[in-house]
Amino acid sequence: MQIVDQPSAASEVVLPSPSVAVIEPRRFSADLFARIKRPVEQPNWPAGWKGSFRDDAHSVWPGRSELGYRRAFYYRVKRALDAVLRHAAPGSRVLDVGAAQGNVSIMLAELGYRVTWNDHRDDLVDYVRLKTDRTDIDFLPGDLLKLPPERVGRFEAIVATQIIEHVAHPDAFLRRLATLLMPGGVIVLATPNGAYLRNTLPRLSDCPEPSADQSMRSTPDPDGHVFLLHPDEWVVFSAKAELRLVELEQFINPLSSGHLWTTKLLPLLPGWLVDGLERLTGRLGPRWRSRVHLHTLAVLKALD
Numbered sequence: 217m218q219i220v221d222q223p224s225a226a227s228e229v230v231l232p233s234p235s236v237a238v239i240e241p242r243r244f245s246a247d248l249f250a251r252i253k254r255p256v257e258q259p260n261w262p263a264g265w266k267g268s269f270r271d272d273a274h275s276v277w278p279g280r281s282e283l284g285y286r287r288a289f290y291y292r293v294k295r296a297l298d299a300v301l302r303h304a305a306p307g308s309r310v311l312d313v314g315a316a317q318g319n320v321s322i323m324l325a326e327l328g329y330r331v332t333w334n335d336h337r338d339d340l341v342d343y344v345r346l347k348t349d350r351t352d353i354d355f356l357p358g359d360l361l362k363l364p365p366e367r368v369g370r371f372e373a374i375v376a377t378q379i380i381e382h383v384a385h386p387d388a389f390l391r392r393l394a395t396l397l398m399p400g401g402v403i404v405l406a407t408p409n410g411a412y413l414r415n416t417l418p419r420l421s422d423c424p425e426p427s428a429d430q431s432m433r434s435t436p437d438p439d440g441h442v443f444l445l446h447p448d449e450w451v452v453f454s455a456k457a458e459l460r461l462v463e464l465e466q467f468i469n470p471l472s473s474g475h476l477w478t479t480k481l482l483p484l485l486p487g488w489l490v491d492g493l494e495r496l497t498g499r500l501g502p503r504w505r506s507r508v509h510l511h512t513l514a515v516l517k518a519l520d
Contacts, residue, residue: 244297246290248323252276255346265343268317272347276319283482284474287490288511291468292377292406293320295513299463300324300373303402303515308372311396313360314379318344318353324375325350332356332371361385361392370398377406381444386420390457394518403459403516409466410444411506414476417444420453447506450514459516466509469497473510 254277257269274282275289297320300310306328312321315333317340325331331353333344338357356368374393383389393403410419420443445453447464454461472494474482482490497508 244294244301244327248297248326249276251326251348252319252322253347253349262339264337264339268340268343272317272319280483282474284472284479287482288468288473291472291494292511293323295465295467296320296375296377296404296406297323297327299402299404299513299515300329300375301327304329304373309369309398310373310375311368311371313374313376313393315344316340318347320375320377321353322348322350325353329373332369334358334360361388365395368396370396370401372398372401374401374403376403379407380405381407386443387453387456390453390459394457394459397518399518401518402462405514405516407512407514408444409506409509409512410446410449411466412510413507415444419443419449420445421449445512447502447512454514454516458519460519461514462517463513463515465513466506466511467494467498467513468511469494469508470510475510
């Protein structure tokens, strides 16, 4: 198993305007964000579209609002796309689970992958279409656990960012993803890190299975998180789904995300300094790295 000790350098999070030059194909770049069009908000949009537009305004399109949220989103997307680029060849089929506003789906398509967008909110499909000129993204709305396998298909890579911590039955969810992998395929998961020193949610292994009349293992926190996985749980959790953990890394320190009091400090600091401190905390030993970072990236493969 490869444990990534040192994250790659992150670009300045002041995202580019749509007038930037065309990116070099099949390499992650902050310029990918400029490929996501900003539609003109309309007063008659559904509530779900308006909420998605506000989220996008604080994460995708250039601006100075919500700097911690914006930077954390950038780091999550960069880590996830870098993992796909490491493990899946150009032209591979990629499933984006819980794809919501479709930002990751659009960027994966721009990198040359054949992308399937999936989310249980089918009303977002047309909102995503407003944000891209691409016509090669497949849309598969619905609950992935309930969709017929023959309708879903199989993939060289599956991406699920900020999803598994909301799932009532994460074991079943991961087993389902495993059945959708082609030989040699990978699952890329980004999720909050349970070992972070300020986390108060239970470990997955400490949460009892919900009974027939329960939908959750425990009471969700204000962000809808039911549990958070700790680094030592990943190997066992993966093995139960007949998967093996091939990469595990923690990233996003409190300053990068504007967590706690740093939300007031972050706007005063230059981006290069914040990125440098993020790289510095990424060089800590495994124990401290897991304690000071809010998020985890895990890459899983089917057992040989």
